[in-house]
Amino acid sequence: MKKTFTLTHPKLKPARLVDAIKYEIKKYFKRERNKQLPTGADYWAFDCRFGTSEAEAEQVFPSDINKQIDAAVAQGATEFYVEIIAKAAEYGARPTIIEDEQD
Template sequence: MKKIFPLEEENKNSDRVVDALKHEIRKYLKRERNKKLPEGAPFWIFECRMGQKEESAQEVLVQDLISTIDKAHAEKWGECYIEIIAKPAKNLKNKEEAQ
């Protein structure tokens, strides 16, 4: 998912807009986690980036994404760019056998 989300909308409470954004992100992550994994991959890895614009987006851990959205809302950003890319993890079993 690569998308620019508004954090403030006319005629809407900004807290509700941010809550809707968080809900959409959680729903996307759940949907991606439920997809069938490729052979040999134990779980999904999410590469996340967030910023005011696509060019200024920085890497963020998936577990810190919601708190980063809260910080952006506290700093009164008008909109934010969020990129979440799901990738299958490498096979952990082969790493253990190699050691």
């Protein structure tokens, strides 16, 4: 998903528009997570970018997108850009901890 959302609408109040945008993003995450994983992959990881425009977008964690939206609304932004790219990922091997027995 690469999309610029506008925060102005002639009929909708800004608070309802923000809720609709958050719901659309949540729905996109769910749709991508439900897709069939390629062989050898364990889960879907997401590369996310957020900014006032595509050129100014910075990397953010998926869990921080709603906070970024709220911050943009608080600053009075009229639009913002969200980019979410799904990629298949594998869990890394856990490091083994060797405990020395000392008496």
